[in-house]
Amino acid sequence: MDFFGIPPQALFGQLLLGLINGAFYAMLSLGLAVIFGMLNIINFTHGAQYMMGAFAAYFLLQYGGLGYWWSLLLAPIIVGASGVVIERLMLRYLYKLDHLYGLLLTFGLALIIQGLFQNEFGSSGLPYRIPPELTGGQNLGFMFLPNYRAWVVGVSLAVCLATWFLIERTKLGSYLRAATENPALVQAFGINVPRMITLTYGFGVGLAAFAGVLAAPIYQVSPLMGSNLIIIVFAVVVIGGMGSIMGAIVTGFGLGVIEGLTKVFYPQASSTVIFVIMAIVLLIKPAGLFGRAR
């Protein structure tokens, strides 16, 4: 049975690859959206922080003997803490300035961090094994589904939805949403907004690091793994609309799938299709599909 002359193995294989990519787009653009909403900063360091998450997993294994599951817990905390330091030492001086300053600072930081890692580890990837619990796969009849990939799609979807729930449906989330609109007034109600901003940045960065750990067994651990991905993620953010939580999630997964399908039906366009969509969305709805005009 073929679909438009495409064998189902190829179709579903690419669909799965698209979902995997989409899972990373979603987690990363979600972190960017959370950070932008609260700090008004376009965090260009995000790709480097994703890479740091993968390296944290590698170091924890090499020097600490701590495996994948520990890394999934510890790497976001470690890298998130480094984000807290960056926010306290640098970013907080930029909130009152134009977006451009935050963008330049975080872009510079990304180059510095990537440069340091590249100097130390070169550009070729370091291997990181799939945890033994998740090796192998399932034969679904129409395709072979590797367990690890199913896990990545499932866990990232769960993390994205949990983040959405936290922000849109809880008391803490109501503080975040209110402080995004009017931080001075929220602080005058007795809420420590500066600390909330710091922790939000730490959370967004931790989310990037979590994605980095998930990526380590799939893409290998390499200093440039983030910079390759982050350009696409920014296109995803532009399409979804800056600052919308659900928008980041839906657009991330959706564009991953579209990219996968393009690989099947018209492979030549697969690396540009997201940017074509971005250009069209910018022309028709400049605030993004889910964005509110500010």
Next chain:
Amino acid sequence: MPEALLKTSGLHAFYGESHILHGVDLEVRAGEVVTLIGRNGAGKTTTLKSIIGMIAHRRGSVAYSGTELIRLPSHRIARLGLAFCPEERGIFASLDVEENLMLPPEMAEGGMGLDDIFRLFPNLKERLQSQGTKLSGGEQQMLAIARILRTGARFLLLDEPTEGLAPVIIEQIGACIGELKAKGFTILLVEQNFGFAAEVADRFYVMEHGRIVDEIEIADLDQRRTDIEAYLGV
């Protein structure tokens, strides 16, 4: 005369380069309703925002119940039991009415319960699931006052609560302030609607060019009517 609950001395405040308050001295005693009057741009709102700490660049002294506030960030000031209701009401569009109402954390015992709040403002109860900014102007004002009554704050800073509202709503807000006063709240009010202020206030301070230039007791109101008209330019 009882000791002042709030006392500002030589309070200066700045917005960027512009110097807005030039040494404000005022006192509010526990249980009083004091109204700041004066023309637009006299510094009334800035005085309230400086007391609650929303103006970072300020100097002089603001003492509340023996604590100096001038160096404290606004969240620490709020925790001492002061609450601010801004002129633009500050209802959050991304929160529904219930989330708006429950947003300010409780700072002290003795905040008003939801039953009391809904008795004062019955409209709010029916609109709890609406988006905050979908309410009418009057309902938004009620919500803005209601949410600071929950917190246990005993000192309220209200910035023009009647601005742009219909007379029937102004009456409702006047009744609310009367009830708060009876419950022992202390209120510092900024108000352009002098008729409204005259009904609820114990005392007036007149502001001009970032200073207090006169103080009028409610008992002297009739004698001072021409002065007040001159101050307000009516």
